[in-house]
Amino acid sequence: MLNGKQLKQSRELLGLSASEVARRMYTSRQTIWNVETEKFKNKMIIAFYNRIIEDAMQEGLTNLDIIKKTIDNQINELIELKRVLD
Numbered sequence: 198m199l200n201g202k203q204l205k206q207s208r209e210l211l212g213l214s215a216s217e218v219a220r221r222m223y224t225s226r227q228t229i230w231n232v233e234t235e236k237f238k239n240k241m242i243i244a245f246y247n248r249i250i251e252d253a254m255q256e257g258l259t260n261l262d263i264i265k266k267t268i269d270n271q272i273n274e275l276i277e278l279k280r281v282l283d
Contacts, residue, residue: 198247205233207250211257221249 199207208218215229222228222245231237232246 198244199250201233201235201237201243204243204246204250207254208233211250211253213253218246218249221252222246 208215215226215233219226219229222242224242228237228242229246232243237243
């Protein structure tokens with residue numbers, strides 16, 4: 198399980214704001230700040246925050262797959278269009 202500082206770094210790398218994490222956890226930004234600064238030691242909240250980060254990472258991977266498929270489709274359409282025009 199990640200500690201507060203690691204959670205903050207992960208959140209920032211994923212491009213999530215503290216407000217977004219708080220919204221996903223149905224809690225306040227103050228709670229997120231308390232976890233990230235390690236002033237809050239509630240293991241259940243920290244585990245939930247870890248789960249939010251894991252889910253966001255999975256969503257990011259899914260989004261990358263969708264983008265890759267879209268680009269692949271567009272490339273294939275351009276190749277087909279070139280064949281038609283040639």
